[in-house]
Amino acid sequence: MKKILSLILTIVMVISLTACSGGKKEETTSDKMTLESGSSSETSSGATGSTGKAPYSGTITIACGPIEAETLNKVIAEYQKTNPDVQLDTVVCQTVTDFETMMTSWIASESLPDMYIAQGGATEQGYAKSGYLLPLTDTGFQDRLVDGDLDLFKYNGNLYAIPMALSVSAIIVNNGALTKAGVDLNNDNYPKSWPEFLNLLNKCVAAGIKKPVATAGKDTSSVTAWTFQYVYQSIYGKNPNWYADILRGKAAWNDDLYLSMFDKYEQMRPFIPDNALGNDVDGMRKSFITGETPFIFQVAQEVGNLKELDPDLDIMVLPSCFTDDPKDQTIISGFDSGVSITKDAKNKDLCFDFLDFITSRQGATIFNGTTRYLPTVKENDVELDPAYDLIYDILDNNKLPNSPILSREWIPGIKEIVKGGQQDWFAGADAKSVADKIQDEHDRLVQADPEWVKKFLDNYIDK
Incomplete structure (x- = not known):
């Protein structure tokens, strides 16, 4: 059963995570759960099928986003073929803020869901530090993953979430709209520098797409997606x-290196619709789908949202x-999109077995085929959406060096301040x-x- 959470909560308990963590203990080694010997990703039914155990029964409550909720209903349907008495209760959180x-x-009411799916980062590391999550270090799950940096999913050396999406911050293009306008964009001639990108935008304008760049000024995440990408690529590129x-x-945040970001953003402003400040995410997606504004700066997972609409x-x-x-x-x-198991899980063995199957x-x-997220599990039969062809070729063949998504390694709270400041600038505030x-x-x-x-x-190693 899905419980759709309202974005406007009737009662919000404003209690900080630090305050809630008083008296909580970190999980010890004896608290860790390990898979039974013989469990393998090659089996068709996870640990249950490989060990010959009796089928599990019970209900798993899991908090996640809308796309993951739809996906997990398909995953559980397959899991139920060997565990028919297991049910899944998804609690859908529409946004990261909603989830947190x-x-x-x-946490305050001691009523955590059994599992959840969320971004890795400082907030989730705080949950692990306070003892709200079970460690997954010795389960063998991480051995199934492609190479990648798991630091954002760890605390104090222990792994607390298994990532199920390879996130890529990128430029998403409605290439059908460009083709219709007579603008040729392909895997060979795509822009590889800022001057080349501005040239592509000018071609769109000349072809009749007057304001080709979409954003949602009312949504701080949307209006700063470009900002974070610039920081990762250009600022860290000059000073890693x-x-x-x-x-x-x-x-400093107000040094010339950061202020250069506003200069570049200003060069793109003429290509953004004048009404973008009052635009929300739904409006942004609508104008992208119609081809009115065929460029979006977002993580690649946004393709799933767009393809669901069209x-x-x-x-x-x-x-x-x-x-x-x-x-x-x-x-x-x-x-x-890391999957975690909480300390309040009512049937921990069942949760670990379900994660083994995922x-x-x-x-x-099933998971990545439905979400359309780039897969993290090495052994999979996912048919990727053609939209990812170029990106996956670059990743698979190491054609470009990687700039990690680093904002979640900044001090907790600063990302929201950066978003608010960028929105203020977009509304007309002075950059300095x-x-x-x-x-x-x-x-x-x-301080x-x-x-x-x-x-x-203490843990940082200079690049």
């Missing part, structure tokens, strides 16, 4: 230790191209004043949490 708000409430240097006092869309996913020189272009990627060849094929405010707020967060800063710098 509900987690705060669940930029954020560590901010913490050391050697760089399955016939001809989409291309391009690597970001904000550097002045093509030789400096990178691809921005990282693990995402990360099996059969389960991963916005950057000064971000730096002031960052100083406040650093309030010196332990986080110390741990970050």
